[in-house]
Amino acid sequence: MKYPLTISNLIECYKKLPGIGEKTAERLALATLKLDSESINLFSKSIIDSKIKIKKCKICNNLCEGELCEICKDLTRNKKIICVVEDSKNIISFEKIGTYKGQYHVLNGLISPLDGISPDDIELKTLLDRIDKEKIEEIILALKPSIEGETTILYISKILNGLPIKITKIAHGIPMGADMEYVDLMTLETALDNRTEIA
Amino acid sequence: MKYPLTISNLIECYKKLPGIGEKTAERLALATLKLDSESINLFSKSIIDSKIKIKKCKICNNLCEGELCEICKDLTRNKKIICVVEDSKNIISFEKIGTYKGQYHVLNGLISPLDGISPDDIELKTLLDRIDKEKIEEIILALKPSIEGETTILYISKILNGLPIKITKIAHGIPMGADMEYVDLMTLETALDNRTEIA
Numbered sequence: 001m002k003y004p005l006t007i008s009n010l011i012e013c014y015k016k017l018p019g020i021g022e023k024t025a026e027r028l029a030l031a032t033l034k035l036d037s038e039s040i041n042l043f044s045k046s047i048i049d050s051k052i053k054i055k056k057c058k059i060c061n062n063l064c065e066g067e068l069c070e071i072c073k074d075l076t077r078n079k080k081i082i083c084v085v086e087d088s089k090n091i092i093s094f095e096k097i098g099t100y101k102g103q104y105h106v107l108n109g110l111i112s113p114l115d116g117i118s119p120d121d122i123e124l125k126t127l128l129d130r131i132d133k134e135k136i137e138e139i140i141l142a143l144k145p146s147i148e149g150e151t152t153i154l155y156i157s158k159i160l161n162g163l164p165i166k167i168t169k170i171a172h173g174i175p176m177g178a179d180m181e182y183v184d185l186m187t188l189e190t191a192l193d194n195r196t197e198i199a
Numbered sequence: 200m201k202y203p204l205t206i207s208n209l210i211e212c213y214k215k216l217p218g219i220g221e222k223t224a225e226r227l228a229l230a231t232l233k234l235d236s237e238s239i240n241l242f243s244k245s246i247i248d249s250k251i252k253i254k255k256c257k258i259c260n261n262l263c264e265g266e267l268c269e270i271c272k273d274l275t276r277n278k279k280i281i282c283v284v285e286d287s288k289n290i291i292s293f294e295k296i297g298t299y300k301g302q303y304h305v306l307n308g309l310i311s312p313l314d315g316i317s318p319d320d321i322e323l324k325t326l327l328d329r330i331d332k333e334k335i336e337e338i339i340l341a342l343k344p345s346i347e348g349e350t351t352i353l354y355i356s357k358i359l360n361g362l363p364i365k366i367t368k369i370a371h372g373i374p375m376g377a378d379m380e381y382v383d384l385m386t387l388e389t390a391l392d393n394r395t396e397i398a
Contacts, residue, residue: 013241042208050239
């Protein structure tokens with residue numbers, strides 16, 4: 001005796017998602033049975049739509065429905081500054097702050113020789129094309145402070161070296177509200193190196 | 200800037216499932232985008248089917264596609280013994296053992312006066328009808344050892360009191376392989392009370 005086919009299928013589908021094991025998939029599948037018809041229809045339709053409607057923005061690679069994302073379509077935003085991020089979801093975080101009014105560029109990955117990811121495997125060429133065509137004045141590198149992040153930052157800054165563009169990277173240091181004694185030593189060292197003058 | 204509509208819808212749908220918060224829903228939605236077309240179609244179809252095809256077995260309330268579940272349809276199983284469980288998924292566990300060859304009855308809940316769940320809110324009447332019609336010889340109460348479980352066991356055994364039916368409940372005690380020093384006191388007390396003679 002196993003579950004009816006529909007339920008086993010549903011369990012298998014949930015198991016394909018990251019962090020979902022056998023037990024959790026079973027729990028989610030049984031919970032799905034209890035959703036109301038409206039939710040069921042929306043859920044089913046959204047999954048299909050995610051394959052059909054969601055595309056990458058032709059300019060910045062952000063996820064969007066249609067040709068261009070909301071940010072690239074927005075004419076009030078500063079077209080001369082690009083914030084370079086690894087993934088679309090980083091854009092959501094920056095937009096939640098609400099103060100940055102420039103463009104974005106999603107790399108969809110970071111250079112990682114160990115994993116066989118070379119500069120050609122991420123959206124670097126499209127970034128260089130944009131810098132060239134759109135007469136960009138500043139590039140903000142908002143990549144994570146890891147070996148891959150630093151490698152990518154180094155690579156981009158070397159390529160752009162000599163061009164009349166300001167290249168910056170976001171500050172790494174002690175996170176706001178952190179308890180000093182629990183901050184790891186590498187962060188502490190970075191924070192010390194990047195100290196800023198206050199008077 | 201928020202996610203495109205399809206992605207926000209998908210996030211909302213995942214958030215309706217138990218144990219899935221905002222961050223996890225976001226992660227699952229973005230992972231859904233990366234599934235291949237075949238998985239997407241199966242996932243979407245299974246969700247719809249879960250509402251359309253999955254029904255409760257007319258005899259035992261187990262989840263099934265069609266009128267009767269596989270167990271009730273199986274003529275080789277003992278029709279004179281019913282194992283009473285709270286939920287369909289308990290059946291899967293018992294079937295994994297593979298030694299029990301009787302019938303089941305899913306209560307779809309336990310009596311819980313505090314939560315306003317009375318005997319009429321769970322599938323007790325259908326159980327009593329079966330006992331009457333199918334000339335059942337033994338009822339095994341396989342309900343969880345909680346206040347609700349014990350209340351339900353007490354209620355069922357009182358109702359069936361006087362009828363020529365053997366009523367049993369599964370053993371509660373130390374789980375196999377448990378480290379004695381970590382067993383909670385209530386389990387230890389139960390295990391002591393329910394000790395069995397070995398010689």
